[in-house]
Amino acid sequence: MIDVLIVNNEIKAKAFLNEIENKKPLFIATIATTETGKIPGLSAAGANPDFTDFTPPADAELLLLGKCKSIQGVPITPDGIPTPALITTSALQLADIPVLIVNGGVKVKPQVPFIDVNGNPGRDIRTGDSVDNVEEVIERAKVVGEQLAKVSDYLVIGESVPGGTTTALGVLTALGVDANGKVSSTLPANPHNLKVGVVTAGLKAAEDKLGKINGDPIKAISAVGDPMMAALAGLVIGGSKQGPVLMAGGTQMTAVLALINALEPKALCNVAIGTTRWVAKDESSDICGIIKQFCDVPVLAADLDFGPSQYPGLRVYETGLVKEGVGAGGSSIAAMAKTGRAVTKQILLKEIERNYASLMQIK
Amino acid sequence: MIDVLIVNNEIKAKAFLNEIENKKPLFIATIATTETGKIPGLSAAGANPDFTDFTPPADAELLLLGKCKSIQGVPITPDGIPTPALITTSALQLADIPVLIVNGGVKVKPQVPFIDVNGNPGRDIRTGDSVDNVEEVIERAKVVGEQLAKVSDYLVIGESVPGGTTTALGVLTALGVDANGKVSSTLPANPHNLKVGVVTAGLKAAEDKLGKINGDPIKAISAVGDPMMAALAGLVIGGSKQGPVLMAGGTQMTAVLALINALEPKALCNVAIGTTRWVAKDESSDICGIIKQFCDVPVLAADLDFGPSQYPGLRVYETGLVKEGVGAGGSSIAAMAKTGRAVTKQILLKEIERNYASLMQIK
Numbered sequence: 001m002i003d004v005l006i007v008n009n010e011i012k013a014k015a016f017l018n019e020i021e022n023k024k025p026l027f028i029a030t031i032a033t034t035e036t037g038k039i040p041g042l043s044a045a046g047a048n049p050d051f052t053d054f055t056p057p058a059d060a061e062l063l064l065l066g067k068c069k070s071i072q073g074v075p076i077t078p079d080g081i082p083t084p085a086l087i088t089t090s091a092l093q094l095a096d097i098p099v100l101i102v103n104g105g106v107k108v109k110p111q112v113p114f115i116d117v118n119g120n121p122g123r124d125i126r127t128g129d130s131v132d133n134v135e136e137v138i139e140r141a142k143v144v145g146e147q148l149a150k151v152s153d154y155l156v157i158g159e160s161v162p163g164g165t166t167t168a169l170g171v172l173t174a175l176g177v178d179a180n181g182k183v184s185s186t187l188p189a190n191p192h193n194l195k196v197g198v199v200t201a202g203l204k205a206a207e208d209k210l211g212k213i214n215g216d217p218i219k220a221i222s223a224v225g226d227p228m229m230a231a232l233a234g235l236v237i238g239g240s241k242q243g244p245v246l247m248a249g250g251t252q253m254t255a256v257l258a259l260i261n262a263l264e265p266k267a268l269c270n271v272a273i274g275t276t277r278w279v280a281k282d283e284s285s286d287i288c289g290i291i292k293q294f295c296d297v298p299v300l301a302a303d304l305d306f307g308p309s310q311y312p313g314l315r316v317y318e319t320g321l322v323k324e325g326v327g328a329g330g331s332s333i334a335a336m337a338k339t340g341r342a343v344t345k346q347i348l349l350k351e352i353e354r355n356y357a358s359l360m361q362i363k
Numbered sequence: 364m365i366d367v368l369i370v371n372n373e374i375k376a377k378a379f380l381n382e383i384e385n386k387k388p389l390f391i392a393t394i395a396t397t398e399t400g401k402i403p404g405l406s407a408a409g410a411n412p413d414f415t416d417f418t419p420p421a422d423a424e425l426l427l428l429g430k431c432k433s434i435q436g437v438p439i440t441p442d443g444i445p446t447p448a449l450i451t452t453s454a455l456q457l458a459d460i461p462v463l464i465v466n467g468g469v470k471v472k473p474q475v476p477f478i479d480v481n482g483n484p485g486r487d488i489r490t491g492d493s494v495d496n497v498e499e500v501i502e503r504a505k506v507v508g509e510q511l512a513k514v515s516d517y518l519v520i521g522e523s524v525p526g527g528t529t530t531a532l533g534v535l536t537a538l539g540v541d542a543n544g545k546v547s548s549t550l551p552a553n554p555h556n557l558k559v560g561v562v563t564a565g566l567k568a569a570e571d572k573l574g575k576i577n578g579d580p581i582k583a584i585s586a587v588g589d590p591m592m593a594a595l596a597g598l599v600i601g602g603s604k605q606g607p608v609l610m611a612g613g614t615q616m617t618a619v620l621a622l623i624n625a626l627e628p629k630a631l632c633n634v635a636i637g638t639t640r641w642v643a644k645d646e647s648s649d650i651c652g653i654i655k656q657f658c659d660v661p662v663l664a665a666d667l668d669f670g671p672s673q674y675p676g677l678r679v680y681e682t683g684l685v686k687e688g689v690g691a692g693g694s695s696i697a698a699m700a701k702t703g704r705a706v707t708k709q710i711l712l713k714e715i716e717r718n719y720a721s722l723m724q725i726k
Contacts, residue, residue: 024514064506065506098510098513098514099510100511103479109479112506113478113479113481113503113504113506113507114478114479115476115478115479116472116476116478116479117476118474118476140475140476141476143427143428143476144463144476147427147462147463148461148463148514150459151387151389151461151511151514151515
C-alpha cells in the first residue's frame, strides 16, 4: 500500500494489509499512568514529570472531543512539541473511524466516557510491585475485546502511558527477551542507561518480594510492568478470536506481544504491529530485533514525513522527538486502508497541520 | 415480521422493521440502582428490597459471561422467578449479537467491563433530589452513543434499574405527561397508589428544593428520575445521529422518550420502542396512552409466549409477573430481525428454557 512501509515479515505483512483494505476498523486507546513515568529524564510525554498524570486523560479527550478538557491546549513535551494524539485524531477524523477509550488504570480520570476494566494506576517499578489486579484486568479486557471485535471488521489498539518504554524494557527483560538498547524513546537522545538502571532495580526488588519471575507473564506485569499492558494484552487476546487486530504502537507493543506469547500464543496469528516510520527507522532502538527473538508478527509503519510541514513544531518530529504514541502510526495505516488509499501521507499532514494550528492557536 | 407485534404507529413501525432486517445491531444494557427501588412493595426486581443493589450488576454479568459473579445463581423476584436478562441473554446468544454495559450509576459495580459515563447511584425520589450530575452524564453518553452507533448498523439499548417505573412516573409527571395508572410493574398487581404517593412526595420535596420543574428535563431527572435515564437519553441522542435506535424496554422508556423530546426532539425520528407482548397487552398499564401525548414513536413488541413452557418458573411470566426488563423484548426483536426470522418465538423459548434449566440448576 502507498505510504505504508513493511518493516517485518513481508509475506504476513502484505496479507494483513490485504485483509484490512477497505474494511471498517474501531480504534481503541488504552490509557494508563504510573509513577515510573515521573522519574526525571525518562519520558517526554508531558511538560514536566508530574504532568504525565494528565497526558493520557487529555489524549483521550482529544480523540473523542477534538479538544482537551483536563488541561488547557494539548499535552506537550518539555520543549512544547504536541502529543502524537494530534496525528491519531487527524487520521481518525479523515477516515471517520470510531474511537473508544479503555482505562487500564489512570490517576486522573478522563472527562469523557471510558471502558472500565478495574485497573489502578501503576507504582514506580523500582518497588518491584508496580501493577495491581493483573489477572482480573486481563480477563475483563478479554471480554470487552471480544465484544468490540464482533461489531467492527478489525480492531486498532493504541496506548498512552508515559514512561511506557521503560516498563516495556522491564517486562521484556523479565520474560527473558534481550531488549537492552532496543526500546524506543520519546526523547531524541534515548536514555538507555537510565532505563536499564530503573529496570535492574525493579527486577531486584521484585525478586525479593515475589520470588523469581521465571517467564510468568502475570508476575512480570505485576512486578515491573504498567497497567496499559494488562488491559491491552486482554483486548488483543479477546479481539483476535473474532478478527484481525492491529496493535498500534512502537516498541512498547513488543512487550505486550511477549506477554500474549506467554499467555495465549495462538492469538498472535491474527495480529500485526502498526507503527510510524520514526520508530521503524530509529537508530537508537530496534523493534524487529526484539520481536524476532520470540515470534514472527508482521510490522507495518505509516510512512509519515513531517519534513515538508510549514510548522517547526511538527518538523521537529523528524529529529526523533516523540516518534510514536496514542496509536499514531496504526491509526494512520487504518485511515489509509479504510479509504482505499484516498488518505495519503500528504493529505494526512495537511489535516494534522490544520488541527495543530487550531489547537495550538497558531495564526 | 413473524413474532413481532405492532403496537403503535403502524407505518413507522413497519418502516423501522424493514430498516433493521438482516442488519447487525449492538446491544447496550444501561444499568443503575436507586434507593427508590428499595421502597417496600414497589419492585420485584430482587429477592428482597436490599437485594435490588445486586440485580443490575448481576444482570450485566449474565449478559456478558452467561453467568453471574456478584451473586449466586441469577437475580430473582421474591417468588423465585428469574430475571428477564435470561430472555435477553438467550436472544443475544442465538443471534450472536455483541453486548456492552453502560453504567448509569450503580452502588455495586459489576464484575465485568463497563462503560463509565460518570454517573452515581440514585437517592430515594422522596428527597426530591435523586440524581447527581445529570447534564454531564448526558453529554458523556451522547459521545459514546455516537461512537458505538458508528460501528454497528443500529443500537438496541435496554435498562436494568429496579424501581424504574416509579421514577418513570415521576419524570413523566414532572414533564406534564399524564402517566397515572399507565406505567407498568414487575408485579402482577400494579401498586399504582404506592407509586403515586412516592412521586407526589418527591415532586413536593423537589419544588421546595429546586423550584418549579416547568418542563425542564435536567431538573426532572435530578429531582425524581433515576441515573439510567440520563445515560440512556444521551446514548439515544448520540446514537440516533448515526443510525436507528431501538429502545428496548416497557413504560420506563416512555420517560426517556419524554426527556429526549424535551432535550433534542429530532432524535426521535430515528427511534422505536421494542418491548414484550406482556407489556403491550398489559391491562394495568398503557404504554401507547403515554407516548401519544407527546410523540408518534413506533412501538414494537416481541410476541413472546411462555404458556407452552415445561417450566412453571417461566410459565408464570404469563400471569404478568416481571413482564419486561434488561431489554428482553427489544433484544428478542433484534435477534429475529438479524437472523432473517430464523429465530422464532419457539426457538427462542427453547433456548431460554435451556439457559433457565442450566442457571437454576434444574434437572
